[in-house]
Structure formats: C-alpha cells, structure tokens
Amino acid sequence: MKKTNLTFETIEVDVEFMNALQAPVFIKNRDGIYTYCNEAFLQFLDLPENRVLGHTAYDIAPVALAKSYTAADKALFDSCENQTYQSVVQQTSGLSKVVFTKAILKDPSNKTSGFIGTVRPVVLSTDITASTKNNLTQREAEVLNLLMTGESIKRIAVALVLSRYTVSDHLKSIYRKLDVHSKNEAMYKALGNNHLSFEDNRKWA
Known part of the structure; x- marks a missing residue:
C-alpha cells in the first residue's frame, strides 16, 4: 500500500474541516494517546471530549478490545503504511462491527509522530449459515x-x-x-x- 506523507501542520489547518465532517475522525500519538477527535467521533462513542482526549484505548474500551487496538497501532507504526481492517467497538448500545482506516503522521523532521484514523460501521449480514x-x-x-x-x-x-x-x-x-x-x-x-x-x-x- 502507498505510504502517506501527512504532517501535524497539515492536519491543524484542516481541523475546522474535520469537525464539519460526518465521518468519525481521531488522531493518536506514538504513545497511543488520543490528541484529537472530531464531534462525529465523540457522538459515535457517546463519550464527552474530556473522556477521550489525553486518554488511551484502555480508558474507553474493554480490555480485550483495547489490546487488539494497541496491537493494530503497533503494526501500523512498524509498517508505516496505510491500514484498513475490521474490528469491534463498544458503544452504549452494545458492540458494533466497524472498519478502521489509518494513515501515519510525520513531524517537521519527517519522523513518525502518530496517526490519523477514521472509523465507520459495518452493516451486518442477516444470513446465518x-x-x-x-x-x-x-x-x-x-x-x-x-x-x-x-x-x-x-x-x-x-x-x-x-x-x-x-x-x-x-x-x-x-x-x-x-x-x-x-x-x-x-x-x-x-x-x-x-x-x-x-x-x-x-x-x-
């Protein structure tokens, strides 16, 4: 997959735009801490901003899911390539299947400083084998x-x-x-x- 050359400076310019998006968007740093998310992401998780920003997946998700998110983040940083995969998120209504898409962010010295991600729900099939x-x-x-x-x-x-x-x-x-x-x-x-x-x-x- 193609590598992405995004920087935090680029993202900062587009924060207002991302807040206007209906798609949930979030940013994590190398330590797995949420440093930004738009209103759609907060609504998707039904969480207030102060429960997400400055926290990790272990603070907002069941342990088993947080472990899988952390493992996926590590794979993203190791490969430095775009990442798309299916997973599950905990919402107040229960568990939901989703698709995560992530892209690496670079700092001014071109070092990996985090990633930006989006999440969208998966429509479950009604067919049962x-x-x-x-x-x-x-x-x-x-x-x-x-x-x-x-x-x-x-x-x-x-x-x-x-x-x-x-x-x-x-x-x-x-x-x-x-x-x-x-x-x-x-x-x-x-x-x-x-x-x-x-x-x-x-x-x-």
Whole structure:
C-alpha cells in the first residue's frame, strides 16, 4: 500500500474541516494517546471530549478490545503504511462491527509522530449459515462474555465457580458451534448472531 506523507501542520489547518465532517475522525500519538477527535467521533462513542482526549484505548474500551487496538497501532507504526481492517467497538448500545482506516503522521523532521484514523460501521449480514444456527447455552454465553472482556480462563473459572477444565470444555463447544478457531473470530461471529451481551465497562472516573 502507498505510504502517506501527512504532517501535524497539515492536519491543524484542516481541523475546522474535520469537525464539519460526518465521518468519525481521531488522531493518536506514538504513545497511543488520543490528541484529537472530531464531534462525529465523540457522538459515535457517546463519550464527552474530556473522556477521550489525553486518554488511551484502555480508558474507553474493554480490555480485550483495547489490546487488539494497541496491537493494530503497533503494526501500523512498524509498517508505516496505510491500514484498513475490521474490528469491534463498544458503544452504549452494545458492540458494533466497524472498519478502521489509518494513515501515519510525520513531524517537521519527517519522523513518525502518530496517526490519523477514521472509523465507520459495518452493516451486518442477516444470513446465518447452517454451521452457526445452533444457539449457545446460557453457561457458554457467560463464558464467552467474560472471555471477550479480557478475563483469563482461570478468572472465568473463579467467577463462574467452575474448574478450568470445565471452562476449557465450554470454549471448545463455543468454537465448534460458532465454527471458529480463535477468540476474535468467536467475537465477530457471536456479535453477528447476537450471542454477546457486553456490559459497558468503560472507565468513567
């Protein structure tokens, strides 16, 4: 993909323009801190500006999602190329599938200083394949919810008063029913089929 030659000076000139955009736009520095976002981004997350600017993904998203965002940011900085990928965001109404698009920003000395990104929702398909029609049991749904919030198998076992072996068996059953092979795949598939019911655990204090 083509490299982008944007600078913070260029972005500053266009801040008023970006505030007028309907598309959510945000800027992060090398430390993963949000240094700018437009009104559309705040509305998309349903968060006030002071809960976003100066904070990282770990302050506004569930741990599991924040980890995936941080990993994607690192890959962007390592490659210095435009990045587009599907992910999930936590909104007050629940989890939503989205597409992130990001481009590197350069400082006056041409060193990477951060990136600018946009996010747009993905329209979920209403088609469900035969392999995913089986519903999860209540216990499996509880295990999946805890797993997606970043809990380890050990902590899930403690929370649900189960053995780690039982939790592992539930995970195998979840993967089999959803026809997936990883935690992220399970999250996407479960979201599309309404198996997940995340609590909004963003930090408000």
